[in-house]
Amino acid sequence: MQAITSKLGHQSIKHSPAISSFKSLYPLSDDHYYGYVNPRFASNIATGGTGPLVRKGTGGRSSVSGIVATVFGATGFLGRYLVQQLAKMGSQVLVPFRGSEDSPRHLKLMGDLGQIVPMKYDHRDENSIKAVMAKANVVINLIGREYETRNYSFEEVNHHMAEQLAMIAKEHGGIMRFIQVSCLGASPASSSRMLRAKAAGEEAVTRELPEATIMRSAVMIGTEDRILNPWAFFAKKYGFLPLIGGGSTKIQPVFVADVAAAIVSSLKDNGTSMGKVYELGGPDIYTMHELAELMFDMIREWPRYVNIPFPIAKAISSPREFLLNKVPAPMPVPTIFNLDAIQALATDNIVSKDALTFEDLGLAPHKLVKKCLLNLIHEDTIWIIFERLVQLISASFTRFLEYSRVQPDKEEK
Numbered sequence: 001m002q003a004i005t006s007k008l009g010h011q012s013i014k015h016s017p018a019i020s021s022f023k024s025l026y027p028l029s030d031d032h033y034y035g036y037v038n039p040r041f042a043s044n045i046a047t048g049g050t051g052p053l054v055r056k057g058t059g060g061r062s063s064v065s066g067i068v069a070t071v072f073g074a075t076g077f078l079g080r081y082l083v084q085q086l087a088k089m090g091s092q093v094l095v096p097f098r099g100s101e102d103s104p105r106h107l108k109l110m111g112d113l114g115q116i117v118p119m120k121y122d123h124r125d126e127n128s129i130k131a132v133m134a135k136a137n138v139v140i141n142l143i144g145r146e147y148e149t150r151n152y153s154f155e156e157v158n159h160h161m162a163e164q165l166a167m168i169a170k171e172h173g174g175i176m177r178f179i180q181v182s183c184l185g186a187s188p189a190s191s192s193r194m195l196r197a198k199a200a201g202e203e204a205v206t207r208e209l210p211e212a213t214i215m216r217s218a219v220m221i222g223t224e225d226r227i228l229n230p231w232a233f234f235a236k237k238y239g240f241l242p243l244i245g246g247g248s249t250k251i252q253p254v255f256v257a258d259v260a261a262a263i264v265s266s267l268k269d270n271g272t273s274m275g276k277v278y279e280l281g282g283p284d285i286y287t288m289h290e291l292a293e294l295m296f297d298m299i300r301e302w303p304r305y306v307n308i309p310f311p312i313a314k315a316i317s318s319p320r321e322f323l324l325n326k327v328p329a330p331m332p333v334p335t336i337f338n339l340d341a342i343q344a345l346a347t348d349n350i351v352s353k354d355a356l357t358f359e360d361l362g363l364a365p366h367k368l369v370k371k372c373l374l375n376l377i378h379e380d381t382i383w384i385i386f387e388r389l390v391q392l393i394s395a396s397f398t399r400f401l402e403y404s405r406v407q408p409d410k411e412e413k
């Protein structure tokens with residue numbers, strides 16, 4: 001955090017009013033050229049420039065949507081759904097990644113040849129950020145983390161990185177849309193440090209780019225989610241599930257692909273979503289206990305539920321936080337016993353009454369049971385159901401044949 005903060009403090013980005021070319025992508029007209037008025041940063045990709053925004057084709061994967069999006073955090077959970085939806089409509093997606101070359105590999109097949117461009121970068125090297133943004137006209141920030149590491153604090157990841165991206169996007173001069181993904185419940189008054197950092201991140205982004213769109217997502221559910229999967233693993237391993245605070249906190253889980261669809265929908269609108277904050281929650285509100293029961297019912301596991309009062313849960317999760325910067329070794333990733341997440345559980349996390357939601361983006365979020373939980377049923381289970389169905393049909397058919405063979409005999413008698 002300190003490194004980034006001091007770096008940001010000394011960099012040459014000017015605090016000018018919002019950039020003039022920050023417009024909606026649709027409708028497209030001649031004066032919406034990007035990279036025309038303002039020079040772009042040097043880049044290590046594509047050489048011929050991207051020219052004016054044009055849409056060509058039928059709107060499928062091999063079309064040209066006119067969107068060239070740099071998606072920060074694309075290697076994460078939401079990233080894979082967002083990249084897939086962007087690529088499916090013929091967008092070019094620049095995927096900044098850190099670490100191994102393998103981390104963006106699964107994304108490459110989601111788009112047409114050359115449409116998904118992984119680019120190595122380092123968030124502490126401003127030039128590498130400029131390079132991955134150079135050819136883009138859209139920037140989407142999905143970077144976030146719900147626990148601290150020895151190298152990165154909540155504030156650095158959830159606040160300062162967002163601020164830095166907004167500053168660079170502003171200086172860039174050709175970014176037409178900036179979308180910041182935040183968390184439902186982000187507030188400077190939250191008891192969670194992560195949610196306070198998210199709120200500060202939102203505030204910094206809108207200060208730099210008032211036209212930026214903020215998407216506050218509720219807890220996301222999907223194949224790779226970080227709520228149901230840890231519960232299922234824990235219950236399978238230990239035969240019980242700890243319910244922190246009795247599992248009475250209310251949440252409004254949302255299907256991950258719906259959040260991706262909301263981002264894409266806001267890019268496609270007429271600029272109406274610019275400068276607005278959306279709260280993206282699913283159609284139903286559950287307590288943590290209800291959600292766990294729903295999931296375990298679906299996967300046919302019935303663990304015991306053990307109530308863990310808040311003070312005990314905090315005591316169990318504290319040693320990691322205490323030792324984090326004291327032990328010269330990486331600490332385990334917290335799952336169920338994450339101190340900051342436990343602090344957040346003290347209050348319900350649901351969409352506020354007057355917030356803009358999916359409806360305002362012309363979307364209806366999927367119901368959890370229908371859409372997401374069915375995805376969690378293992379393929380084998382589907383095969384077993386299929387086999388049983390075949391057995392049932394063939395048994396009924398055999399019985400029918402036997403019955404029709406028996407009938408003439410009965411008549412003879």
Ligand SMILES: NC(=O)c1ccc[n+]([C@@H]2O[C@H](COP(=O)([O-])OP(=O)(O)OC[C@H]3O[C@@H](n4cnc5c(N)ncnc54)[C@H](OP(=O)(O)O)[C@@H]3O)[C@@H](O)[C@H]2O)c1
Pocket residue numbers: 072073074075076077078079097098099103123141142143144145146152157181182183184216217218219220221226
């Ligand atoms: N998952 C949820 O239920 C949920 C709910 C509400 C809001 N959100 C927010 O939605 C956004 C996307 O969530 P997600 O579940 O897709 O997150 P995720 O799976 O944890 O992915 C986070 C992304 O951020 C990157 N990242 C994390 N720390 C970084 C660092 N220090 N430097 C550079 N990159 C870093 C990760 O890169 P690596 O792959 O290299 O680590 C990854 O690409 C986040 O902002 C999250 O806070 C998530």
